[in-house]
Ligand SMILES: C=CC1=C(C)c2cc3[nH]c(cc4nc(cc5[nH]c(cc1n2)c(C)c5CCC(=O)O)C(CCC(=O)O)=C4C)c(C)c3C=C
């Protein structure tokens with residue numbers, strides 16, 4: 001019999017691939033690895049949309065000479081024996097979903113994960129999945145609220161992965177799930193559980209990663225979707241108007257970003273009589289540098305230094321059972337007609 005180079009693929013049944021993606025993280029908490037990661041990340045025009053002739057000299061001349069050392073020191077404080085928290089949680093989510101899918105659908109569905117920047121790269125994982133016989137591919141970027149900087153950029157990268165291939169899989173892509181019922185319920189439940197143990201603060205602070213205000217002025221739905229997520233959780237918990245607020249963290253550069261800023265707000269709250277807060281970050285599906293170090297440590301210090309007495313940090317949903325069940329439901333809804 002004639003031996004085909006692709007005999008392995010044809011011997012298998014067509015399969016469904018579910019690819020989870022997240023932002024990515026450096027390979028190590030050191031200056032060289034962080035510089036490599038930041039260079040890739042901050043060179044993406046979806047993240048920083050300034051004209052290249054304006055941005056490239058600033059990036060190479062200033063940012064990449066100053067930020068890597070500072071960021072590496074911050075990464076070192078969250079790094080564990082198993083590696084970067086973002087990587088560990090994304091891997092655990094993938095394992096849990098893979099387990100659920102194989103219980104329900106046998107080996108018809110393969111679940112894997114990739115990172116938009118750094119490793120494992122989207123190119124390597126997409127290639128691996130297609131080579132393993134995946135003919136229908138569902139991509140789920142783990143960003144509940146749509147931003148061009150995250151979800152849009154993931155779509156760009158996916159297209160880049162496919163453009164050099166002779167054959168394309170059937171494709172489905174989830175652009176967001178900020179109002180998904182199960183995801184909202186999982187957030188509300190995590191707040192209830194945390195408060196059952198730690199009590200109820202004067203204010204519950206919903207903190208989302210910021211983006212430049214201009215991105216939203218130009219049509220990105222990110223800001224609205226963040227407020228909608230907050231509102232749905234608040235409605236489910238029956239919170240009063242003065243017992244919660246939404247803020248935006250992780251400002252970068254000189255431009256105006258979405259307001260109110262997390263750090264300024266937390267510095268100001270004690271002077272308004274709010275001496276106890278709990279912070280939750282519903283825009284992050286996994287704990288990472290921005291949640292553990294920035295909201296768990298840095299902004300805790302800001303709040304306490306300004307007269308706050310109690311600061312609670314509610315962990316992200318990570319690979320918790322309710323979160324994984326919500327993601328499984330979201331995935332299965334999107335696989336309709338494929339299974
Ligand atoms: C420069 C502009 C940036 C935009 C726009 C931006 C949007 C954005 N980012 C996330 C999620 C994450 N960001 C993380 C780290 C991080 N973000 C920026 C800059 C922008 N982000 C930088 C420079 C960094 C690196 C760390 C640092 O030097 O401060 C992370 C954490 C990754 C980790 O390894 O733990 C996440 C997650 C979202 C959701 C978003 C837009 C909505």
Ligand SMILES: [Fe+2]
Nearest residue numbers: 023209250290
């Ligand atoms: Fe970011």
Ligand SMILES: [Fe+2]
Nearest residue numbers: 250289290294
């Ligand atoms: Fe940060």
